[in-house]
Amino acid sequence: MKARYRTLFISDCHLGSNGAQADALARFLKHVEADEIYLVGDIIDMWRLKQRWYWPDSHNTVLRRLLKMSHKGTRIVYVPGNHDDASRQFCGLVFGGIEVAMEAVHETADGRRLLVTHGDKFDLVVRHSRLLSVAGSVGYEMLLGINKWYNRARRLFGLPYDSLSQAIKLRVKRACSFISNFETALVRDAKEGGYDGVVCGHIHKAEQRDMDGIAYLNCGDWVESCTALAEHADGRIELIHGLAFLAARDAAKAAREDAGRGSVAAGGEEHDEEHEEEGDEAAPWLAAPIAFLRVAQ
């Protein structure tokens, strides 16, 4: 059984950059069902793709699964971010069933109106100097590389994972008052617009909390933390830690298989989500947007 949600909010996958945890995201998408999915920006890292073409199969798999969900009836709304701002020219249009919008408004089952926006318009660094942001993005990529080796070394010594880049980034960002004001600015904007809350991404820091009577909901990212926000049927919103979610699904599957081994009747009927028929393996219609991206470099 897939995990069923009313709505999923996912941001900052950075597909097309080698930091993207596309395998984990593709697996996550295979385990979930939703009426609506909001892609809250920086889904495809076009800045990185322009510098260097990087598009492994797992990144295709993520897009294919999203398009497949759309085909099966999930409404998908794509709100571009600053790393995929080239898609902002398509706002108001629909591609393969995916609606592209600058911002969106989501109404929860319990009647709250949430503003859905990537959040970079509040990031003064991005607003005033795109060049500075590109430099920052290259530095971040380097940090991710260092982080990988740092943690490989930690593992050798039996130490737990420790996100170096996360720690440095938080420290650096805290030092810059305009970025630490990110949350306040978003919440203020949502309040002025008469919304009950705001769903965003951009700063790669998943968060769910109440600020000044407004719900501040940050999807996090699929580069390091692998998080998503999910709305249940009753309107309750949950922050999902993707890796823990997948580990729990794996454990439950192993337990089911163990139980199944005991009784003959249980055999054969289990629906295996992980190895479910993909059906549209070649996905020729996906080749067009990818080719377009390649030409647009």
Ligand SMILES: [Mn+2]
């Ligand atoms: Mn961003």
